[in-house]
Amino acid sequence: MSPDLSGLVEADLTLSPRARDLRKTLIEFMNNEVFPAEHAYHAHRKANGPDDHTVPPVVEELKVKAKERGLWNLFLPAVSGISNLDYSALAEITGWSLEIAPEALNCQAPDTGNMELLHLFGTPEQKEQYLQPLLDGTIRSAFAMTEIAVASSDATNIETSIVRDGDEYVINGRKWWTSGAADPRCKVLIVMGKTDPTLARHRQQSMILVPIETPGVEIVRDVPVFGRHDQHGHCEVLFTDVRVPATNLLGGEGEGFALAQARLGPGRIHHCMRALGAAERAMQLMSQRVQSRIAFGKPLAEQGMVQQQMAESRLAIEQARLLCQYTSKVIDERGNKAAAPYVSMAKVSVPRVALDVIDRAIQVHGGAGVSDDVPLTAMYGWHRAMRIFDGPDEVHLRTIAKNELGRVAELSPLGSA
Incomplete structure (x- = not known):
């Protein structure tokens, strides 16, 4: 389907009054809280070395201050009440301090995408167990899709297996660039793999929630980006006969x-x-x-x-x-x-x-x-x-x-x- 350009000239790109107020608040927050905190953040990271993935204390302090200002979960329209257009102006401002500001507002990847998935497709039980703590900023999550052995730009290549065995699914595979998995606050992985390789290419994959402490989940290493180790980690993760309840499936089989x-x-x-x-x-x-x-x-x-x-x-x-x-x-x-x-x-x-x-x-x-x-x-x-x-x-x-x-x-x- 070709893109519809008919509304391009007429599109109203004006921010809502609430977004304009939030933008003023966010600028004040960045100038008075975030930028002054950058030194403490980097000093903590330097002192503890690349193998330490604990969050610098200053980030938790900023999260409290952001909540007090109403700068929380702005990325999700159903929660924040603002549009994607409104959020675009706010997200740009957080990009000025990429390592700190998004998390201070609970708007950091990959948690935002995972929260969107749980919001749209999670069961009430899944939302209670994982979505609410993520929205509260008390836990973190990771998204395990990319694989080291295949060209993952074509998601149908993914080889990780998710096999039904009674009331459980058994997961086997090797992922990497699983961002966030090294952070000790990470409690759950959303894993994408194949539940039925015999179906049409785009119906073979499913997604499943895997608590990170599940036996058989091994964080092999944190992969650096241009020699730099992210605080949250971009990890290679090995899944060996990992068993989780069938109720952990996100959406239905074949919907991954x-x-x-x-x-x-x-x-x-x-x-x-x-x-x-x-x-x-x-x-x-x-x-x-x-x-x-x-x-x-x-x-x-x-x-x-x-x-x-x-x-x-x-x-x-x-x-x-x-x-x-x-x-x-x-x-x-x-x-x-x-x-x-x-x-x-x-x-x-x-x-x-x-x-x-x-x-x-x-x-x-x-x-x-x-x-x-x-x-x-x-x-x-x-x-x-x-x-x-x-x-x-x-x-x-x-x-x-x-x-x-x-x-x-x-x-x-x-x-x-």
Whole structure:
């Protein structure tokens, strides 16, 4: 189905009054609480080393303050009462401090996607056991889909087996990039695997809830991203004859692929929103640097090449923001399926923009730019990885091309001759 562009010009991208109030509150929270907490966060991580995945105490302090301000669970419209378009402006602000701000607001991946799944498809018992503690911010979760042995960009390749045995399912397989699994607060994994390999390709997969302490679940290692270990971990996980009750199945057998698409749609656009915030922070760092640094007798800001880089960065950010906003509007009004082509467009274009802007900021910082004295290297590594996770660029470009090939234009100059 080709994307419907008929509402593009008419779309109202104005934030609701409540979202505007929340935005003011969030900016105050970022300036007065989050940014001052960054030093304590990184000092804790440095002192305890990459193998320590406990949350720095300052994050728990921030969560209390965020709740007091009403900045909690904003990502879920059914809970927050705001739209995806409203949330886009707020998520962008949290992207300025990606390691801290999203979790402080209980809007961190992969928990947001897992909460959406449980909200949409969980049984009352599953919601009570896992969704409510996640919404309360008292536990964390992980999503185990990607596998080390197959090309997981095609989810139908997944080989982990989920086999019914009486009142239980038995799980065997090896996953990696299971984000969040190293955090000691992680209590449950949502595991995607095959329940019936004989069915049609998109009906073979199912999702199941696996408590992380279940016998047979082994956290093999935390996989670094560009040499950096995330506090929550991106883990390789081995499942060996793991038994869980049949009631732990999320949705029905054969619905795993459809559930994954439901989960990834909003999740992908949330990542894009936060990436815009990172790009804006890189712009701020670049602007400060070029105005304070003297080279060849004048500030870098007066060099024509630097001015062009600044201008190109601003053009790209503004265009990317409009795409994210419109995509969010389509999700609000027409649902995830109608928004899928736009989500793919955003998922390809926004990380590219963020990387370009961050790279320019690194360049004008010179040697400092590739050090840890400024946050640019960590920002670059994460957003480079973003071109792979939640679907690599090539998969999204394929989706965009298929939609384009199916488009029927309203105007037909070629047929008028």
